[in-house]
Amino acid sequence: MTELGDLKIFGTLEGSDKSQKLDEISILARAEVIRALGVFLINSAYEMDVNDIEHVHLQDSIANFSYENHVDVIAINQERVKLFRK
Template sequence: MTDIGGFEIHGTAVGKETSIKLDEISILGCPETIKAIGEFLVKVADRMICENLEHMHLQDIFYNFSSSDHVDIIALNSNLILKV
């Protein structure tokens, strides 16, 4: 298995605006959906490297994204985001 650098996961509860640090996440979806999320993360990482992007949203990539059916995933470039 590949060694990974440090990272954090943050999230918000449904109907809330305050972000909290999470210990773990679970993704409930069919294998095709989980694969699409993985492909999104790989593509975002590549674009962050090539285009020096600060962040990208899943909702901006998938044409059929619906806030009632999906959860937005925001990939943040830790090289550009300052920790508070």
């Protein structure tokens, strides 16, 4: 695996909109869903590189997204967003 550069992961508690820095994440899903999430992240990175996109929401990539059944994943372009930088 390639060495990771600067990586921070943030999240919100269910029912909250206050972002918190996380030490780790756990993804509970079937293998096919985890693969689809990987494809989403790869495609998001491509969009960031090619089109200088600031961020991409998983909810915008899924036809049947619902907050009752899914969690939104937001890929944020660190080169464009200063909010989360130290």
